[in-house]
Structures are given as structure tokens and as C-alpha cells.
Amino acid sequence: MQVQGVDYRTVTLVGHTVRMINQPLIPYRFELVDLPTHRHTAQAIRDMVVRGAGAIGAAAGYGMAQVALEAPEGAGFAAYVCEGAATLRATRPTAQDLFYAVARVQGAIDGAGSVPAARRAAVEAAQALADENAAAGEAIGRIGAERIPDGARVLTHCNAGWLAFVDWGSALAPIYCAARSGKRVSVYVDETRPRSQGARLTAWELEGEGIPHVVIADNAAGYLMQRGMVDLVIVGADRVAANGDIANKIGTYEKALCAADSGVPFYVAAPWSTVDPACPDGSRIPIEERDPDEVLLLTGLDPEGRPVSIQHAHAGARALNPAFDITPARLIQAIITERGIYAPGELPLGPLQT
Numbered sequence: 001m002q003v004q005g006v007d008y009r010t011v012t013l014v015g016h017t018v019r020m021i022n023q024p025l026i027p028y029r030f031e032l033v034d035l036p037t038h039r040h041t042a043q044a045i046r047d048m049v050v051r052g053a054g055a056i057g058a059a060a061g062y063g064m065a066q067v068a069l070e071a072p073e074g075a076g077f078a079a080y081v082c083e084g085a086a087t088l089r090a091t092r093p094t095a096q097d098l099f100y101a102v103a104r105v106q107g108a109i110d111g112a113g114s115v116p117a118a119r120r121a122a123v124e125a126a127q128a129l130a131d132e133n134a135a136a137g138e139a140i141g142r143i144g145a146e147r148i149p150d151g152a153r154v155l156t157h158c159n160a161g162w163l164a165f166v167d168w169g170s171a172l173a174p175i176y177c178a179a180r181s182g183k184r185v186s187v188y189v190d191e192t193r194p195r196s197q198g199a200r201l202t203a204w205e206l207e208g209e210g211i212p213h214v215v216i217a218d219n220a221a222g223y224l225m226q227r228g229m230v231d232l233v234i235v236g237a238d239r240v241a242a243n244g245d246i247a248n249k250i251g252t253y254e255k256a257l258c259a260a261d262s263g264v265p266f267y268v269a270a271p272w273s274t275v276d277p278a279c280p281d282g283s284r285i286p287i288e289e290r291d292p293d294e295v296l297l298l299t300g301l302d303p304e305g306r307p308v309s310i311q312h313a314h315a316g317a318r319a320l321n322p323a324f325d326i327t328p329a330r331l332i333q334a335i336i337t338e339r340g341i342y343a344p345g346e347l348p349l350g351p352l353q354t
Contacts, residue, residue, distance in 0.1 A: 013130075045098070061125070105125045134168060157190040175187060189202045226258070230262075235248050242275075243329055287325070288322070295320075
């Protein structure tokens, strides 16, 4: 995707350094950040400098490449790799792509015959994973665009665009492809509290693509669907269970309930790396609890354009901040993947490696 005419990927590896878009600064400022070690990369994942299932996975894969490049020669190599893998796995508990990426690159390291070969194998595996993520997003866009009619009014939740992937994204990719093919598409962008990824990131992406959109309060989505103002809903997923249940940004379940009651098709877009065949259903997906301050504080720019945080609850207020919820398969019309479109209970589960 492009920013001011320049092509970017959300996360890349430059030598031993992971370079990524600093997402908390968007839409106020566009900036790249360099992370020299796997520990810096792990902290960036934990702090949501990078976020979104596919981008987290790519960052974790590159982080594992850094682990292999940093590890000492000799007997300490294997122990360093195991420790580094544990550090990366501990950053975020819900997104399946993270665990898939760590396991895949660690497998490439373990399968190499020497330390130099292991370093090369790690970099190659991490790059292949990132390239596959970008290709999956493009394929999801092409396949999913078939479900978007001309003139469609689409509702989205959170950000599942190119900032959430290496490129293209999942839920926004069909919208991009439909618009680029000449279809008229407009988007209702849920603000997605508490971190406002819809208002800050999705709206910014859509503006760059020239796609008409309006930001709405999260609680307005049901009203719009009830009044027949939404033609379909497309969301992403951080993990897809074997039975088709999905974990996605908190509030997704509510949107699915509203869509079901109003007869609005509800689609999930996700690559195969997000499917967890070992997870039987949504009740087994761990749900991340994040800092209560994300709920209690609002961030933005003051009249002079300076970033500020303000408290909008009383000083002694406490907050509960689950980052994800579970949408059951029965509320999902179909899951759009790079391999095709499937009913939630009909996913052809098997090895994810390609």
C-alpha cells in the first residue's frame, strides 16, 4: 500500500533490524521505528506499536530471525533460541498468527544442520512468512470482493486493513479490491473503543484509498443495521477455532448479534495462519486483558496539535478492559480466506504450512 505515493509494508527486516510503522502515532504522524534486537521487537508487539493479527505474526517471525542472528555460537545457541521464542510468545495471548510464526521459524532453525545454516534458515522462513501474509491479503481481497455488490454500504469493526497485515489486510482487502474494480462502496467505520483503531487507523486507510466513509460511535452500528442502512458487515479475526468460532476485537460479538437480528450478512475475513485446528471452540481461546487506563483515559491532539491524554471518569474509577470477545460460528455467514469462502463449520482443517 502507499503513503503519500511511497510503497510500504507494515513490518520488514533490514539486516538485523526489524523496521515497522509506529501505529500509535497514526493518524497524527507517520513514522517508522527501528528495533535492533528481538527484545525490542517483543516489547513493540506487547505495547502495540505493531498490532493486527497478520502484522503481529510477521513481526514475531522477524523477531525469531533476530533471535537466530543474535544467538551465540556453540552450545548456547539452542538455549538462546528457546528463550527468545518464549519471550516472543509471551507478548500477546490471543492472536494465533503470533504462535504460528514463532513455531514456523523455530522449526526452520531446529531443522538446520549448523549455526550459520540456522541463521540463514530463520531469515528465509521469516521473509517467506511475511510474503505469504501479504499474498494472502491480496487473495482475500480478490475473493471477498465477489460478495460486495455495487453500491454496497459496508460496516467494519476495529482495523483489519493493511496496517493489520504485512499488506492489503483481511476485512478491508475486499473493500479495496471492490473499489479498485469500479464498484461504488462506502464504509461505516466503528470507532472501536477503547483504543479507537477504527477511528484512527481504518478511517486513515480509507481516506488514503479515496473510499467514502464515515466514523460512527460503536453503539450506533445496531441502529444503522436496524434501519436497513448497512448491506453487509466484514470483520477480521485474531483466532479462528476449529468449529468456526472466532476471537476478534471487543465489540465484534455485539455487531454479529445486531447483524443476525437485522438480517445483515456477517462475514469474517482471515488467512489460514489465523486458524487454530488445535482449538476446538471459542471457549478455549485465551482473552487478553489490557491496561484499564485504555478505558479511563482518552488520547488525542489539543488545539495546538500536541498529543494529550485526559481522564474522563472520576478519579477513583476502576475499569475492566478485555481486548477481545468470541463470536460463535452460528452468527457468521461465511469466512473469507485466501483459499476460498467457507461456511464456519466447513473449514477444511489440515496442515497450515504451504
